[in-house]
Amino acid sequence: MSQSQVQTQVPGRAPRPPGDRWRLQVVHTTRFRYGGPVRSSYNEARLTPENSGRQTTLRSRVEIEPAATAFAYRDYWGSTVTAFDLHTPHRELVVTGTSIVEAGPDVVDHDHVGWSALRGRLVRDRFGELLAPTPRTAMDPTVVRAARAAVGDAPPHQAGPAVCRFVREHMEYLSGSTSVRTTAMQAWTAGRGVCQDISHVTVGLLRELGLPARYVSGYLHPRPSAGIGETVTGESHAWVEWWDGGWCAADPTNGVPIGPRHVTLGRGRDYGDVPPFTGIFSGPRSEGHTVTVEVTRLA
Incomplete structure (x- = not known):
């Protein structure tokens, strides 16, 4: 052939x-x-x-x-x-x-902005598509209120990591528990999902709090202590990025920063874009x- x-x-x-x-x-x-x-x-x-x-x-x-x-x-x-x-x-x-x-570590090197700047017209016009919910990322008001309470008075650059922790504390990673058609709220209600679902929930809550956020598609080497030349079975992976004056990234499924084990393919509003x-x-x-x-x- x-x-x-x-x-x-x-x-x-x-x-x-x-x-x-x-x-x-x-x-x-x-x-x-x-x-x-x-x-x-x-x-x-x-x-x-x-x-x-x-x-x-x-x-x-x-x-x-x-x-x-x-x-x-x-x-x-x-x-x-x-x-x-x-x-x-x-x-x-x-x-x-x-x-x-x-691949290397994700280095954050920008000036952070406050909530007033994020609510301003310039930011909302620039990132309108990354502030609006999609059918895959929309979250119910009760969950949004709980996330706001978890963030409290934190500034935007601290709110992003706080949302990631909030989602990780409330959702269990379970391989095969959902499909590509599962919405964020369906996964949240079940209390479990795969990296796609956990990232959809996180993106949805970041946007509801006023942080422009995007879904990232890629791969993750599963072994932090991987040997040179050893081939292992991996899988497609997903994580999130948010804007607080510049782009920051985190892996809410594993609770780790983005680093040399992460390979980025693309970004979008949700899985449907990538x-x-x-x-x-x-x-x-x-x-x-x-x-x-x-x-x-x-x-």
Whole structure:
């Protein structure tokens, strides 16, 4: 079966990262199976990590099997999207994103603003989309009042971490307990969810308190003491960022700062803006799909 590939970065040999940075390889494979030949499909994959002050993508490619016409572009939120369509009958579709990334700690280096500035017109006009609730992040008033009480009189730069702690204290991480369609309030009511749900709840409460907030999609190496060259099973991960004069980030699911184990793919209002894969097809029903993520610390 032929295979196509979109290469996004092709750098030269990279130097060894400093001690506070990790070099990680991430291999994310999605495999779809169908009950018969699919005649055509149109797809988008968000599998290319970003370049930022915290993170450098040294190499990234997206491979498609069977071969497809593909091109890459930046979407409205700044994520790199690999778009492709297939018009050759196929019973299986395999999309693999392979990236090598250097990641470091999230360094906060900005002047903090107060609540009066956040309530001002300039901030609300600039971040209107990141202050409004979405169907996935909307929270009931009773929960918002409880979060406000937990934050108390804290200034914005302390309110963000306080909201993360509040959510973590009230929600249990439980793998497989929800689906991608679960809303923040559904997960909150159940008292459990996965990283997507915990991030949706946190984003929703940050916005209700007046902090512009965004949902971050990426990966997390699961072992803080990972050995060099050891490949482990990972998974897609999600965390949050809020603006208090500059962007701050935190991982409310694990209660840790964003650091060298985190690889950022993209950001948006909620999961719906940054799904790793979306598409439509014409043909027999899908027999399901599997996703595997393998993470290796290279340096």
